[in-house]
Amino acid sequence: MSELINLQKLLCPDLLKTMQRRYKILHTIQLLEPIGRRGLSEQVALKERVVRSELDYLAQQGMIVVSAKGVLLTATGLEVITKLTPYLDDLSGFQAIEEKIKQTLKLDHVIITPGDSDQHDWVKQDLGLRAVEFLQLQLQSNQTIAVTGGTTMATAAAMMRPSIHSNGCVFVPARGGLGERVENQANTICAEMAKKMKGDYRMLYVPDPLSEETYHSIIQEPAVKDILHMINQASIVMHGIGDAFTMARRRKATAHVLDKLKSGKAVSEAFGYYFNRSGEVVYKVRTVGMQLEELSNIRTVIAIAGGKSKAEAIDSYLRQGKSNVLITDEAAAKALIKGFSL
CATH class of the missing domain: 3.40.50.1360 (Rossmann fold)
Structure with missing residues (x-):
């Protein structure tokens, strides 16, 4: 896996950064749900407009649900986190x-x-x-x-x-x-x-x-x-x-x-x-x-x-x-x- 990661870092560094950012957002939601956009923005140290854009994407993919109480993780989102964690740890x-x-x-x-x-x-x-x-x-x-x-x-x-x-x-x-x-x-x-x-x-x-x-x-x-x-x-x-x-x-x-x-x-x-x-x-x-x-x-x-x-x-x-x-x-x-x- 380490060789693949090194190749990805070389060929697609921006893709890796995007994946790490989205993983961090999903993982923070998992720990703190339900959580509002502003609170999430503070926890992941990203501007609120960036978080809003990422949440829109994750909702479209069925990984989160945005409700009146805040953002919640779906079963799909939890599955993504579970499978990505070993990879991100290696990264x-x-x-x-x-x-x-x-x-x-x-x-x-x-x-x-x-x-x-x-x-x-x-x-x-x-x-x-x-x-x-x-x-x-x-x-x-x-x-x-x-x-x-x-x-x-x-x-x-x-x-x-x-x-x-x-x-x-x-x-x-x-x-x-x-x-x-x-x-x-x-x-x-x-x-x-x-x-x-x-x-x-x-x-x-x-x-x-x-x-x-x-x-x-x-x-x-x-x-x-x-x-x-x-x-x-x-x-x-x-x-x-x-x-x-x-x-x-x-x-x-x-x-x-x-x-x-x-x-x-x-x-x-x-x-x-x-x-x-x-x-x-x-x-x-x-x-x-x-x-x-x-x-x-x-x-x-x-x-x-x-x-x-x-x-x-x-x-x-x-x-x-x-x-x-x-x-x-x-x-x-x-x-x-x-x-x-x-």
């Missing part, structure tokens, strides 16, 4: 970047989506969609899927859709998390994923973090024990990766903890663990749920994180080798590659 050179990241960080799969989620919300939604698509490829009946909280995971939940392989599947929160915004709590996210996937779910009602005394008391409760057993039996884990100090402040960490993170040169956070640039644990929050060492026993551990600002955190967390899948965006991926050469 963008993502496969070479994915392979470099996969080899450097010893991962089984790397998936890159265009854009920078620091700059555009639709990129984060695309991350969520790619995560859902990958999950559906891995899913088998009667599996347990553990998910963490956070804004990226909430976006993945919003993009979730039914699967023919989800029969008997159960979603569980990977850890407790009462105290965060409700929509970003693992309990809320796993419930939404389960409902959209037509599966089942369980809740874990414990705060995060906990004192040592409270932790040992809570894990003896029969209901908590049952959920912890289910979490440990998970076949798939989906989680985000956070910037160390952003996550610490979100959890209202004390000045003592912040000093520890600073002295330990913490860069990233996941599952309540804080890591330095080499992937070493420099601090751990006492939480009920999935522990770092337990990830080694899980077949598929999917890390979802994007944005150029997250690149160092992504690199830091993945250095310790507990996750084997990364779904990220173009900006983070290119920053990762640049960081590898330093």
